[in-house]
Amino acid sequence: xxxxxxxxxxxxxxxxxxxxxxxxxxxxxxxxxxxxxxxxxxxxxxxxxxxxxxxxxxxxxxxxxxxxxxxxxxxxxxxxxxxxxxxxxxxxxxxxxxxxxxxxxxxxxxxxxxxxxxxxxxxxxxxxxxxxxxxxxxxxxxxxxxxxxxxxxxxxxxxxxxxxxxxxxxxxxxxxxxxxxxxxxxxxxxxxxxxxxxxxxxxxxxxxxxxxxxxxxxxxxxxxxxxxxxxxxxxxxxxxxxxxxxxxxxxxxxxxxxxxxxxxxxxxxxxxxxxxxxxxxxxxxxxxxxxxxxxxxxxxxxxxxxxxxxxxxxxxxxxxxxxxxxxxxxxxxxxxxxxxxxxxxxxxxxxxxxxxxxxxxxxxxxxxxxxxxxxxx
Amino acid sequence: xxxxxxxxxxxxxxxxxxxxxxxxxxxxxxxxxxxxxxxxxxxxxxxxxxxxxxxxxxxxxxxxxxxxxxxxxxxxxxxxxxxxxxxxxxxxxxxxxxxxxxxxxxxxxxxxxxxxxxxxxxxxxxxxxxxxxxxxxxxxxxxxxxxxxxxxxxxxxxxxxxxxxxxxxxxxxxxxxxxxxxxxxxxxxxxxxxxxxxxxxxxxxxxxxxxxxxxxxxxxxxxxxxxxxxxxxxxxxxxxxxxxxxxxxxxxxxxxxxxxxxxxxxxxxxxxxxxxxxxxxxxxxxxxxxxxxxxxxxxxxxxxxxxxxxxxxxxxxxxxxxxxxxxxxxxxxxxxxxxxxxxxxxxxxxxxxxxxxxxxxxxxxxxxxxxxxxxxx
Numbered sequence: 001x002x003x004x005x006x007x008x009x010x011x012x013x014x015x016x017x018x019x020x021x022x023x024x025x026x027x028x029x030x031x032x033x034x035x036x037x038x039x040x041x042x043x044x045x046x047x048x049x050x051x052x053x054x055x056x057x058x059x060x061x062x063x064x065x066x067x068x069x070x071x072x073x074x075x076x077x078x079x080x081x082x083x084x085x086x087x088x089x090x091x092x093x094x095x096x097x098x099x100x101x102x103x104x105x106x107x108x109x110x111x112x113x114x115x116x117x118x119x120x121x122x123x124x125x126x127x128x129x130x131x132x133x134x135x136x137x138x139x140x141x142x143x144x145x146x147x148x149x150x151x152x153x154x155x156x157x158x159x160x161x162x163x164x165x166x167x168x169x170x171x172x173x174x175x176x177x178x179x180x181x182x183x184x185x186x187x188x189x190x191x192x193x194x195x196x197x198x199x200x201x202x203x204x205x206x207x208x209x210x211x212x213x214x215x216x217x218x219x220x221x222x223x224x225x226x227x228x229x230x231x232x233x234x235x236x237x238x239x240x241x242x243x244x245x246x247x248x249x250x251x252x253x254x255x256x257x258x259x260x261x262x263x264x265x266x267x268x269x270x271x272x273x274x275x276x277x278x279x280x281x282x283x284x285x286x287x288x289x290x291x292x293x294x295x296x297x298x299x300x301x302x303x304x305x306x307x308x309x310x311x312x313x314x315x316x317x318x319x320x321x322x323x324x325x326x327x328x329x330x331x332x333x334x335x336x337x338x339x340x341x342x343x344x345x346x347x348x349x350x351x352x353x354x355x356x357x358x359x360x361x362x363x364x365x366x367x368x369x370x371x372x373x374x375x376x377x
Numbered sequence: 378x379x380x381x382x383x384x385x386x387x388x389x390x391x392x393x394x395x396x397x398x399x400x401x402x403x404x405x406x407x408x409x410x411x412x413x414x415x416x417x418x419x420x421x422x423x424x425x426x427x428x429x430x431x432x433x434x435x436x437x438x439x440x441x442x443x444x445x446x447x448x449x450x451x452x453x454x455x456x457x458x459x460x461x462x463x464x465x466x467x468x469x470x471x472x473x474x475x476x477x478x479x480x481x482x483x484x485x486x487x488x489x490x491x492x493x494x495x496x497x498x499x500x501x502x503x504x505x506x507x508x509x510x511x512x513x514x515x516x517x518x519x520x521x522x523x524x525x526x527x528x529x530x531x532x533x534x535x536x537x538x539x540x541x542x543x544x545x546x547x548x549x550x551x552x553x554x555x556x557x558x559x560x561x562x563x564x565x566x567x568x569x570x571x572x573x574x575x576x577x578x579x580x581x582x583x584x585x586x587x588x589x590x591x592x593x594x595x596x597x598x599x600x601x602x603x604x605x606x607x608x609x610x611x612x613x614x615x616x617x618x619x620x621x622x623x624x625x626x627x628x629x630x631x632x633x634x635x636x637x638x639x640x641x642x643x644x645x646x647x648x649x650x651x652x653x654x655x656x657x658x659x660x661x662x663x664x665x666x667x668x669x670x671x672x673x674x675x676x677x678x679x680x681x682x683x684x685x686x687x688x689x690x691x692x693x694x695x696x697x698x699x700x701x702x703x704x705x706x707x708x709x710x711x712x713x714x715x716x717x718x719x720x721x722x723x724x725x726x727x728x729x730x731x732x733x734x735x736x737x738x739x740x741x742x743x744x745x746x747x748x749x750x751x752x753x754x
Contacts, residue, residue, distance in 0.1 A: 106432060137499070
């Protein structure tokens with residue numbers, strides 16, 4: 001998969017057995033392969049209403065298919081596992097647009113690209129892809145989809161746990177202490193690394209704030225922070241989802257124009273604080289009034305940003321907050337593993353959206369199956 | 378399915394048994410449902426490099442999913458067959474872009490929309506869709522795909538038959554007298570109804586030239602015809618495919634600007650003649666030097682245009698030319714039935730492209746399978 005942060009193609013090779021609560025999953029190998037610059041630039045254009053075109057999207061869908069095929073081959077090589085031994089590929093693809101609510105003639109819909117036929121052909125493998133569309137067909141927002149895997153792996157074990165992912169976008173899943181899928185709730189908290197990365201790219205010509213080193217040297221600008229906290233997304237009641245269309249390039253461009261007199265490092269610190277507070281705020285408004293939390297587990301690329309993590313921990317005083325790495329799990333691999341679990345459920349004809357998290361009318365079997373094109377199982 | 382001519386959604390309800398040469402297929406009901414004006418306008422925008430956007434394509438993909446779902450429901454109602462009795466839906470979708478050859482950073486690819494998850498959800502049915510991508514992944518041009526069904530239904534019966542389809546685009550398949558898939562050859566001959574329809578819409582405000590009545594009143598303008606016959610597509614050696622990007626709105630707009638002094642009915646007659654001669658010419662250049670033809674069978678919406686058909690018959694003197702309707706088959710239903718046959722082969726894990734027709738490196742299993750989302754077979 002490739003997330004909204006566009007920092008690379010994540011590939012997880014997993015051993016998986018059983019299904020639903022009997023699922024046993026073991027990470028064999030994980031890696032993130034750098035996204036070639038030209039492709040990253042094309043994805044950004046494809047995500048923009050103004051710059052995208054049918055020609056670009058048509059071509060990029062196939063181009064990403066080839067890129068994801070290579071990721072499959074590379075992760076197998078690294079693990080010294082022959083590609084022929086793979087049972088299936090679960091491919092999330094690259095989201096290029098997501099419309100959780102309709103507006104005017106535009107109806108609720110979502111668009112992930114990375115042609116599964118290409119992945120299937122290049123490896124003669126079965127591919128399950130396009131997981132989000134069926135949830136939207138069922139009236140859901142098509143996101144978040146990670147809750148299902150958290151539920152079957154960690155649910156019903158006597159602790160209420162908030163799983164906070166910090167990718168391009170931030171999202172939280174609250175897994176109940178008891179095994180009851182309807183008690184799960186989840187939503188996108190707001191920006192993850194998306195604003196920080198775009199600001200770093202524009203002001204410091206680096207793709208992200210490594211360890212939070214830039215933020216460390218700056219100060220929060222209260223006026224700018226207040227302006228950011230007024231964003232309408234933070235006030236919306238869950239279920240809710242967001243993406244590049246809310247906090248992407250256009251948003252940052254406008255922000256930097258508006259606050260062009262502030263020192264670059266202060267801007268980085270302020271958007272880092274904004275990202276942290278949008279998470280903390282979401283918990284105070286929408287999680288803690290409903291349930292106590294035994295634990296908060298942070299995952300995703302954002303967990304490497306020390307300033308961001310410290311600000312979250314400070315904001316949630318009194319609750320145990322850990323990064324997944326601190327408790328011995330791979331934080332980076334989490335989402336890719338989640339989609340392997342979803343693909344496995346599809347092949348077992350099991351539903352794997354969490355209607356309580358996405359707002360769908362019912363739980364449904366997700367994804368499309370592309371068969372190995374030369375035959376075989 | 379909905380073709381490049383955008384004149385409606387074709388739905389064929391068929392009884393199908395067996396696979397490959399054992400396939401028995403019976404048309405139960407066929408209808409073409411009018412394409413709502415707003416959706417037709419959105420498709421045209423989505424097909425245009427200048428006017429398309431990721432937002433439009435994302436939304437339209439779902440919108441067409443709902444439209445195709447309704448077509449499934451309507452054809453079942455008309456046939457008094459319960460939707461629950463349907464084993465599967467084979468959905469071609471709507472082609473919005475097709476790049477048979479790459480150019481610069483744009484790679485060979487194709488894009489059909491009409492979200493299969495929506496069709497599957499609205500009817501709790503299995504859906505096979507996205508047939509063209511796997512052929513392109515295999516190095517083919519993704520078209521034509523109809524040859525396979527013609528081959529298994531009519532092939533190897535002692536006659537060499539050319540199947541000429543006249544939809545938005547014209548395409549021919551030559552089926553050999555002997556049962557040998559590698560002897561099939563097929564290619565897009567050039568425009569079908571696409572130029573005629575667009576000219577009628579711009580000059581007469583009607584969506585097509587019913588029965589050829591407008592062309593009947595006009596005369597061929599030799600200068601304009603010569604200019605049209607010089608189009609580079611006609612000179613290309615097969616395998617070759619074309620579409621709206623070559624003969625669509627932009628093409629007609631430029632044509633009408635260039636020849637604005639010619640009488641409207643003469644323009645209609647001239648583009649009708651061009652369409653006929655592009656077919657006749659293709660046979661003379663690329664078919665008849667290779668094989669004798671026992672029969673030419675014309676199908677598709679263009680067969681209702683009497684002027685067009687007469688011009689083709691005149692141009693192919695000495696060969697028996699019939700419309701499918703003249704020999705008792707439904708010409709309109711042909712393509713929709715062909716995709717039902719392809720869907721059936723996919724479920725039987727059989728390959729169904731004709732590499733000799735598409736230029737693919739090998740024959741492959743086509744399409745993605747979306748499972749019935751609430752479970753069931």
